[in-house]
Amino acid sequence: MTGRLVRVVGPLVEVDGLSGATMFEVVDLGPDGIPGEVVAIRGGTATVQAYEYTGGLRPGDAAVGRGHPLSARLGPGLLGGVFDGLLRPLAGAPVRLAAGAVRESGPPGSWPLTPCVEVGALVEPGDLLATVTTAGPLAHRVLVPPGVRGRVAAVAPAGPCAGDAVVAQVGGVAVPLTTTWPIRRPRPSAERLDAAQALRTGQRVLDLLFPVARGSTAAVPGGFGTGKTVLLQQLAKWCDADVIVYVGCGERGNEMADVVADLQELEDPRTGGRLTDRTVIVANTSDMPMMAREASIYAGATVAEYFRDMGYDVVVIADSTSRWAEALREFASRTGALPAEEGFPADLASAIAAFYERAGRVRTLGGREGSVTVVGAVSPPGGDLAEPVTAQTQRFVRCVWTLDRDLAYARHYPAVSWSGSFSRDAERLGSWHARQGDPAWARRRAEIGDLLAEADRLSALAELVGAGALPGRERMVLLAGRLLRESVLQQSALSATDATCDPAKAAALADAVLAVADRCQQLVDAGVPAAMVEETDFTPLVRAREEVGPDDAAGVRAHLETMLARLTELLP
Amino acid sequence: MTSLDSSVEYGDVRELRGPLLVVRGVRGVGWDEFVRVRLDSGELRHGLVLEVDRDLAVVQVLEGTEGMDPGGTWLRFAGEPLRVPVGLGWLGRVCNGRGEPVDGGPPIPGVTTAAVAGQPLNPMLREPPADPVLTGVSAIDALTTLVRGQKLPIFSVPGLPSLELAAQVAAQATVGAAAFSVVFAAMGITHADAATLRDVLEERSAAGELVLLLNTADEPVVERILTPRIALTVAEHLAFGSGRHVLVVMADMTSYAEALREVSAARGEIPARRAYPGYLYSDLASLYERCGRIRGHAGSVTVLPVLTMPAGDITHPVPDLTGYITEGQVVLSAQLHARGIYPPVDTLASLSRLMRRGAGAGRTRADHLDLAAQLLAALDRARQVRELADLVGTAALSQTDRAFLAFEETFERVLVHQRRDEARPLEETLDRAWQAAAVLPRRELTMLSAELLDRHYAPAHAAAAAERRG
Numbered sequence A: 001m002t003g004r005l006v007r008v009v010g011p012l013v014e015v016d017g018l019s020g021a022t023m024f025e026v027v028d029l030g031p032d033g034i035p036g037e038v039v040a041i042r043g044g045t046a047t048v049q050a051y052e053y054t055g056g057l058r059p060g061d062a063a064v065g066r067g068h069p070l071s072a073r074l075g076p077g078l079l080g081g082v083f084d085g086l087l088r089p090l091a092g093a094p095v096r097l098a099a100g101a102v103r104e105s106g107p108p109g110s111w112p113l114t115p116c117v118e119v120g121a122l123v124e125p126g127d128l129l130a131t132v133t134t135a136g137p138l139a140h141r142v143l144v145p146p147g148v149r150g151r152v153a154a155v156a157p158a159g160p161c162a163g164d165a166v167v168a169q170v171g172g173v174a175v176p177l178t179t180t181w182p183i184r185r186p187r188p189s190a191e192r193l194d195a196a197q198a199l200r201t202g203q204r205v206l207d208l209l210f211p212v213a214r215g216s217t218a219a220v221p222g223g224f225g226t227g228k229t230v231l232l233q234q235l236a237k238w239c240d241a242d243v244i245v246y247v248g249c250g251e252r253g254n255e256m257a258d259v260v261a262d263l264q265e266l267e268d269p270r271t272g273g274r275l276t277d278r279t280v281i282v283a284n285t286s287d288m289p290m291m292a293r294e295a296s297i298y299a300g301a302t303v304a305e306y307f308r309d310m311g312y313d314v315v316v317i318a319d320s321t322s323r324w325a326e327a328l329r330e331f332a333s334r335t336g337a338l339p340a341e342e343g344f345p346a347d348l349a350s351a352i353a354a355f356y357e358r359a360g361r362v363r364t365l366g367g368r369e370g371s372v373t374v375v376g377a378v379s380p381p382g383g384d385l386a387e388p389v390t391a392q393t394q395r396f397v398r399c400v401w402t403l404d405r406d407l408a409y410a411r412h413y414p415a416v417s418w419s420g421s422f423s424r425d426a427e428r429l430g431s432w433h434a435r436q437g438d439p440a441w442a443r444r445r446a447e448i449g450d451l452l453a454e455a456d457r458l459s460a461l462a463e464l465v466g467a468g469a470l471p472g473r474e475r476m477v478l479l480a481g482r483l484l485r486e487s488v489l490q491q492s493a494l495s496a497t498d499a500t501c502d503p504a505k506a507a508a509l510a511d512a513v514l515a516v517a518d519r520c521q522q523l524v525d526a527g528v529p530a531a532m533v534e535e536t537d538f539t540p541l542v543r544a545r546e547e548v549g550p551d552d553a554a555g556v557r558a559h560l561e562t563m564l565a566r567l568t569e570l571l572p
Numbered sequence B: 001m002t003s004l005d006s007s008v009e010y011g012d013v014r015e016l017r018g019p020l021l022v023v024r025g026v027r028g029v030g031w032d033e034f035v036r037v038r039l040d041s042g043e044l045r046h047g048l049v050l051e052v053d054r055d056l057a058v059v060q061v062l063e064g065t066e067g068m069d070p071g072g073t074w075l076r077f078a079g080e081p082l083r084v085p086v087g088l089g090w091l092g093r094v095c096n097g098r099g100e101p102v103d104g105g106p107p108i109p110g111v112t113t114a115a116v117a118g119q120p121l122n123p124m125l126r127e128p129p130a131d132p133v134l135t136g137v138s139a140i141d142a143l144t145t146l147v148r149g150q151k152l153p154i155f156s157v158p159g160l161p162s163l164e165l166a167a168q169v170a171a172q173a174t175v176g177a178a179a180f181s182v183v184f185a186a187m188g189i190t191h192a193d194a195a196t197l198r199d200v201l202e203e204r205s206a207a208g209e210l211v212l213l214l215n216t217a218d219e220p221v222v223e224r225i226l227t228p229r230i231a232l233t234v235a236e237h238l239a240f241g242s243g244r245h246v247l248v249v250m251a252d253m254t255s256y257a258e259a260l261r262e263v264s265a266a267r268g269e270i271p272a273r274r275a276y277p278g279y280l281y282s283d284l285a286s287l288y289e290r291c292g293r294i295r296g297h298a299g300s301v302t303v304l305p306v307l308t309m310p311a312g313d314i315t316h317p318v319p320d321l322t323g324y325i326t327e328g329q330v331v332l333s334a335q336l337h338a339r340g341i342y343p344p345v346d347t348l349a350s351l352s353r354l355m356r357r358g359a360g361a362g363r364t365r366a367d368h369l370d371l372a373a374q375l376l377a378a379l380d381r382a383r384q385v386r387e388l389a390d391l392v393g394t395a396a397l398s399q400t401d402r403a404f405l406a407f408e409e410t411f412e413r414v415l416v417h418q419r420r421d422e423a424r425p426l427e428e429t430l431d432r433a434w435q436a437a438a439v440l441p442r443r444e445l446t447m448l449s450a451e452l453l454d455r456h457y458a459p460a461h462a463a464a465a466a467e468r469r470g
């Protein structure tokens, strides 16, 4: 059915005569067929949220309902691809993204397919029908979709399979290689799994102090320039997930170009393939239409669940969820909805909760184990962590990695605040680490935490009275705090050797500082003046992280020996 | 859809409010269209369509509604968004905030035109910025290197020489041998500042390397909504049409945001922080994001917005949202200004996020990035020592701590401070940076490799140089 536009105010479009339209149905607006979504129906008028620039749209223009909600196209072309907020491919789109310039799908590709079922087999949702080989090492599994079951009446032969071809006929339903799924509806799974497993991020401050479990959630609040994007990009590059879905939501175009270029160059240390082949990028930069920001978050979650269902560990990274929340606010204010805090709609909290709820480690419908970990940046206006988006997000996530402006100013990167961050997964992961052969993990974490807290307390004191006025033992704690920050917590994303760090090296570095801290205490106890210890050249310890490779724990220990020997020389 | 007949004139004006005008009885008018408004006096004004509702259109009048009367106001809709001429004809010209010449010359030739709103750039076809724009200002070149295709704002406080610094950069920036142009969009500045600006930029203008758009403080506020858009449209075509590297200076963005706020208030929109509209982030991004490089094209657009932080508050929405969009910031400090340092750049609060791509071996100099990182780390330590010294006195400081204070002093006097008309070559800038570093004992320079230190670290020389320069 065709309706007529009656009102246009930026992304808000009102349409008359769209009889039979349903909530959240996609509507094509005007001569260019700009996509929009029905967000309210009142009397004969539907309110549509347009996903592209509406300049030139006028009352009287046509509006055509598509008959289905906003859906993502899910298929083998996702890995290695870059998509807009509606998950439409940006490869092949023109330089300038005028309204209507981006197509729903790219050129139809073709992938080598291996069938995995026999005709006549009885299958259930989530069962494996076939695998296809895509760019990377990951086996792309074609599964029986949710809600479909029965006998396999036909299955495609081994060999090249087009993206839109049918892979199998199951219970009277054609299962195509590329399917669709409504982005606002979570994909079903059989059950949520309890036992925690660590997601290794390669960032020491996280892995040692604020670990995140697979299927868990983390938020990264921080003012501008504190390092949110760099930290998230580090995760995208180095964390040990199978698939990364990176959603650039209302952020910089140059950063997207950068991350695409980086991922293409970098090798995946776990598979030897290129990192880009495990990554799906959803790019809605800040100059792209604001309303698509809202969709991009759900599109990313949907893609993640799609790979989770294949039995993979997926990480969704959203930079920044604040831009998504602002899109919610913007549209709500245009519809005249009653604003709650700072103009945000009253359902902000439930929208945030629903997004993070899409995380989880699950048994899939097909009986595999898979997970979706969600990590979202939060950009508080004025760096004010009490503002609505930050405050609400902190309620719903399991880990908060707060970035501290003072640390960033001091170029202490990653600027993760040890006093302002938390991980609710840490305890459960302690026993997991013990089972993985690192029984000292929990103790090490506690020692580092205590030392940092004690050093903070003393440095506040030292600011009042001068460090020189403190007793030797306390001065050694201050020194140890500094050494922990410089030798362990700092980790430059730009370093060739230290951008990522494996668990053994991380543990070795932390243990090295703890050992040096002990030795320094022994020295002052033995009568060595504190100033003399402080003026020692700690370069061997501080530079260890840079000078040995990312998995060279033995190298760290060699640096430690040099350092300890140097300290021993101080003894009278 | 039938194409619109722009000869139709509508006169049923129902409402005039702030910069807004509501007209009834229109047909086929599209959102965001450009409007010509004729007054009975013969005066011509311009506007943009903010809303169309059946036969009703809400128009924002760029020159404001002052002196208008509903009975004597006639509107023609252009059938498309506002377009301006583009091309090399802009170079060497001085225009007002709407792009009309005020230099006595002929109109800008309009063979090719482009919509001022611009269009989003496909992020896949962006080329990551990778080469420096050398400004000849040490504080920027050494520590917050400006990179071609970057957006890097200057955050200032009322009373600080931000416009002077922007003008100095506009006057002396270069990109080596490649063709370079500057588009300077001044918004809400005083006549005195406008005169100074024209003076400082005279040479560059005469050389045909400059486009100057001037909206002074007494000119219509709403016009400022257009000024940066025209500047960027002109710049994009100089860059991607003619292969030039273009620097766009936009001063003062706080004035721009005020214009936006005025329109929003007149529309009765729900305000977000400090009465600025909720879409301020997206609106600013639609300007700043127009910088960059495009794959397969030679030129680049670099954007240098200048803004004053009301009452020096960096959490004010304009600097805050700007900081969230731009690739770093150059922050000016009242304390440094009071100490007589020009430019008063607060290096610790400043940052160029793209510096690691645009500086270093093959771009500036091999030692540049490590040296800059070391200087910043040392400055941070010096800051802590200074805070301590304020409490306990310098005498109570250790020798090392005192060295950090001396370092900071040398850093400010030898590296940062320079004349307003001094274009410092990069080599000299980096050598001065080493002189500052050399004030510290070698063991404190843990971020520099032994190799770099062997090559550049010369403490005696530094002391002598510091002496000479006082």
Ligand SMILES: Nc1ncnc2c1ncn2[C@@H]1O[C@H](COP(=O)(O)OP(=O)(O)O)[C@@H](O)[C@H]1O
Pocket (backbone or CB within 6 Å): A222, A223, A224, A225, A226, A227, A228, A229, A230, A231, A413, A414, A415, A491, A492, A493, A494, B324, B351, B352, B353, B354
């Ligand atoms: N882990 C890191 N290693 C090195 N530099 C970093 C790191 N994190 C942040 N930075 C520096 O800080 C700048 C700003 O970081 P970014 O992630 O873009 O901040 P945000 O996204 O919070 O605004 C980067 O351009 C980089 O120079």
Ligand SMILES: [Mg+2]
Pocket (backbone or CB within 6 Å): A228, A229, A230, A251, A319
């Ligand atoms: Mg960021």
